[in-house]
Amino acid sequence: MAGAATQASLESAPRIMRLVAECSRSRARAGELWLPHGTVATPVFMPVGTQATMKGITTEQLDALGCRICLGNTYHLGLRPGPELIQKANGLHGFMNWPHNLLTDSGGFQMVSLVSLSEVTEEGVRFRSPYDGNETLLSPEKSVQIQNALDSSYSPVSAFQAAGNTGSDIIMQLDDVVSSTVTGPRVEEAMYRSIRWLDRCIAAHQRPDKQNLFAIIQGGLDADLRATCLEEMTKRDVPGFAIGGLSGGESKSQFWRMVALSTSRLPKDKPRYLMGVGYATDLVVCVALGCDMFDCVFPTRTARFGSALVPTGNLQLRKKVFEKDFGPIDPECTCPTCQKHSRAFLHALLHSDNTAALHHLTVHNIAYQLQLMSAVRTSIVEKRFPDFVRDFMGAMYGDPTLCPTWATDALASVGITLG
């Protein structure tokens, strides 16, 4: 069941991570990812541009915010416009004209989010398309094949140059994902299947020199299952590991324990990507627990609902209280929205039918996430990460001691106290 007989291994996978600094108290690390489309400083938050677009902002705007890696989604792109077209368009980089790094998710999460449209067998996931009712089978091989195909020899279509010609720089294995609220034998089945699917993905991967295939640790909220998964998957020499199956409906108390367990068993010299995590508090805590990479739709999605992220939480700018508030969203923020516009103007614009309002907030929320990660990183490099955490919690909750219990516990487990 552990798949030892079919254990696939290649020549030693590239070491893509360089550690620059480590917190002497917690497990926080600052580092650099060396990827085909450039270096990425870690810890890093990766905005999600599911369908080859970062919602209403241009790639030039995204670049100007300092973003150097973002996400695309295999499931969505595999349906529309499809891998053949993307290949003709000079790969996903060429199609969306993004010169920096791309990470593509395998489509595994859609098994949970679109569960009514999917059916899982050992072969793969059978999806019924919501667009035309057609059925597609997403197998480990097919998923890797699509992600391999989201590439061609990319020649830039504009002066906005791209380095190299490799396609999505990080690709994810297809994993058997179950909702974190599911219990019982299905969780174990999914965990072992994910190991087998990892081996199939490794075997099917045509471009290990150009695209980094990450494994995804499963096991739900069961410590034993997760430990088994960690033990097995770390035998496979992949360039990086993701921690999956969390960030669903589970309690935060269970969540952090699984993250901590995972980071304690993952190799230090490879990046740890915690999938689906994006609330500011969660980011800070999980950096303390030893994670390097994060993605989440939350900041960009909440922007489109009129919510701006700030160090004290969020501002729902559609509310009347902001009607005559002539200051920027955040006076400390350096993003174009905060440089040029007031809360009052954004409030007025949000009540109009001009989509520009949403774009202003998308720009700001991405800037907020990136600035947060940058500040976290600097504090690790300058050996004052625990103080940073206390200041952060103080700003967010009024007092560090008012921070949610789960976060206090999680931080305490790695040596950071808040009171």
Added chain:
Amino acid sequence: MKLSLTKVVNGCRLGKIKNLGKTGDHTMDIPGCLLYTKTGSAPHLTHHTLHNIHGVPAMAQLTLSSLAEHHEVLTEYKEGVGKFIGMPESLLYCSLHDPVSPCPAGYVTNKSVSVWSVAGRVEMTVSKFMAIQKALQPDWFQCLSDGEVSCKEATSIKRVRKSVDRSLLFLDNCLRLQEESEVLQKSVIIGVIEGGDVMEERLRLISGVSRPDEVLECIERGVDLFESFFPYQVTERGCALTFSFDYQPNPEETLLQQNGTQEEIKCMDQIKKIETTGCNQEITSFEINLKEKKYQEDFNPLVRGCSCYCCKNHTRAYIHHLLVTNELLAGVLLMMHNFEHYFGFFHYIREALKSDKLAQLKELIHRQAS
């Protein structure tokens, strides 16, 4: 402000408007257009993406219909709408209505005019109107007027007379209130011109006309300034402007006959109103519909040789994908292209007038009009 005409040929006026703005040192070329905005922002565009566009006009059009509901906020803000919307450097013209959104008839009285915002109807007497303008502090504003006369509908002479009378009364009252306010004196009232002789020195701005062929017709009748809502309408239907305006010099010039009397152009609402039925208009032959399947694998830019951000960075296939997947970026990129294409058209109009080639340009445009 000073209207300085370099040339008048066959009724078309080429020149500049000088000494514009609060500091009096801005200039605008005519014939020209104004940047169309919704609630003080170019549609879909932030400062960054707006400034990607080449040839953005020096003056933007604001609409009272989108700003009147923010009267209180702007009054408290004190520093004027230009600063409030983040366009402190731009010249601003405030029109009564949004040329794109239809305005229900029957809401003008002897004492008030109504505008229609997202929030509903805002009724304005002369004093409320002027109070709003005092809070906005635009460089120009259209005077309160009765614009419910359209040649399209069967309008009685009685109704036309009533409209003229009301508008004159509104204008008188507005001018009176302007005299009493230092703040308001910094703005120029754009009034309705009635009958009489064409006065060379007066600027002519037309509302509701934005299509390329109609623009040229109006220029031939002496109009100087236009609104740029047509590129916005094109954007909203998922289309891109592709019409050519780079006229070739034609050795066999065809002399166009001048029509008898030149129609006098009246400002604002007393003009022949072209159908402004919002964004449900038909696709014109000046544009291509990027939703069509044939663009799915078309890796050309929207218009070959176009210098806009969209054409320099993206393909028709990508825009098609964005439209099919209902992504917000489609509107952003199309707006950037359509504005730039349209502003380029106006540049070519001025060049054509300079070198006496307007006939060629007109022929080129008419060849492309359906």
